Amino acid sequence: MEMTMRWFGSKFDTVTLKQIRQVPGVTGVITTLYDTTPGEVWSREKIKALKDEVEASGLHISGIESVNIHDAIKVGTPDRDLYIDNYIQTLENLGLEGIHMVCYNFMPVFDWTRTELARKLADGSTGLAYSQEAIDRITPENMFEEISKDSNGAVLPGWEPERMAKIKELFEMYSTIDSEKLFANLKYFLERIMPVCDKYDINMAIHPDDPAWSVFGLPRIIINKANILRMMKMVDNPHNGVTFCSGSYGTNLENDLPDMIRSLKGRIHFAHVRNLKFNCTEPGHLDFEEAPHLSRTGSFDMYEIMKALYEIGFDGPIRPDHGRMIWDEVAMPGYGLYDRALGATYLNGLWEAIEKSSTRK
Numbered sequence: 430m431e432m433t434m435r436w437f438g439s440k441f442d443t444v445t446l447k448q449i450r451q452v453p454g455v456t457g458v459i460t461t462l463y464d465t466t467p468g469e470v471w472s473r474e475k476i477k478a479l480k481d482e483v484e485a486s487g488l489h490i491s492g493i494e495s496v497n498i499h500d501a502i503k504v505g506t507p508d509r510d511l512y513i514d515n516y517i518q519t520l521e522n523l524g525l526e527g528i529h530m531v532c533y534n535f536m537p538v539f540d541w542t543r544t545e546l547a548r549k550l551a552d553g554s555t556g557l558a559y560s561q562e563a564i565d566r567i568t569p570e571n572m573f574e575e576i577s578k579d580s581n582g583a584v585l586p587g588w589e590p591e592r593m594a595k596i597k598e599l600f601e602m603y604s605t606i607d608s609e610k611l612f613a614n615l616k617y618f619l620e621r622i623m624p625v626c627d628k629y630d631i632n633m634a635i636h637p638d639d640p641a642w643s644v645f646g647l648p649r650i651i652i653n654k655a656n657i658l659r660m661m662k663m664v665d666n667p668h669n670g671v672t673f674c675s676g677s678y679g680t681n682l683e684n685d686l687p688d689m690i691r692s693l694k695g696r697i698h699f700a701h702v703r704n705l706k707f708n709c710t711e712p713g714h715l716d717f718e719e720a721p722h723l724s725r726t727g728s729f730d731m732y733e734i735m736k737a738l739y740e741i742g743f744d745g746p747i748r749p750d751h752g753r754m755i756w757d758e759v760a761m762p763g764y765g766l767y768d769r770a771l772g773a774t775y776l777n778g779l780w781e782a783i784e785k786s787s788t789r790k
């Protein structure tokens with residue numbers, strides 16, 4: 430594996446490449462052209478400029494998170510081919526610049542969903558949290574307002590204001606889309622992009638839906654082992670792979686994370702590893718917060734997650750995921766420097782111990 434951190438670009442991120450370069454064992458960044466909109470072609474010049482900037486800091490681009498999918502593709506409207514053509518062009522430009530991993534998601538309307546961006550935790554730090562009772566009380570429009578209020582002035586990935594301004598229109602677009610149609614539209618998209626992925630050896634890594642169930646009546650399909658194996662099989666090409674995100678699949682306690690990892694051998698191209706702490710697991714009252722990465726501060730066994738990745742021979746980029754705000758840092762929620770740096774160091778420590786104490790099966 431290669432330890433990386435997510436970086437949103439010098440115009441958007443409070444964390445600098447210089448700081449990332451100084452986190453022990455981090456050699457790459459996962460980045461994006463944050464000022465592009467879904468459906469737009471990423472020019473080779475812009476990609477090259479981003480790459481040069483990252484490389485000048487002594488790091489390199491380990492992959493893109495994300496190249497977002499236009500709603501026309503997810504909904505399957507008649508103009509989807511135009512947007513898929515643009516996506517193919519973007520992939521070709523990335524391939525020509527030597528970038529071989531692209532994370533994306535196929536969630537209708539909303540990207541990740543949390544009800545609080547700055548819940549005060551027992552140690553005085555703050556973190557993102559989810560409460561089912563809070564979700565049940567609010568409408569999608571209110572949720573956007575709540576989310577933007579606590580964002581420390583940052584534009585949150587997947588929650589861009591231009592997009593959220595059209596929220597009613599978006600719900601309308603998805604009104605006839607159920608899980609089966611979403612699967613069919615995903616298949617259509619993947620079949621069209623696989624040739625360019627084969628040509629440039631680009632690993633597509635779908636990010637799970639977060640949380641891993643339907644919200645506000647919208648279908649969500651990348652949520653569990655059965656669905657993800659169905660997706661791998663429906664377009665059976667190694668370039669059709671996944672981002673294994675423990676914090677997203679882990680929202681559903683029925684997901685056995687190490688078992689899912691083992692079942693996806695050869696198809697995990699990117700890993701997000703973080704911990705959650707469940708305060709209540711009763712359906713209807715579900716409540717969790719994004720905990721520090723360390724196993725004993727949350728609900729997951731991080732050693733077992735890393736061991737499963739080690740055992741399947743995972744060799745892609747991995748990154749600590751959302752961190753808490755600690756030591757008075759002010760940054761994009763989930764994406765400060767300090768707690769993610771602690772996470773990277775902890776995950777590197779686990780990996781070293783696993784490597785030294787085991788023989789790969």
Ligand SMILES: [Mn+2]
Nearest residue numbers: 674677701750
């Ligand atoms: Mn993730």
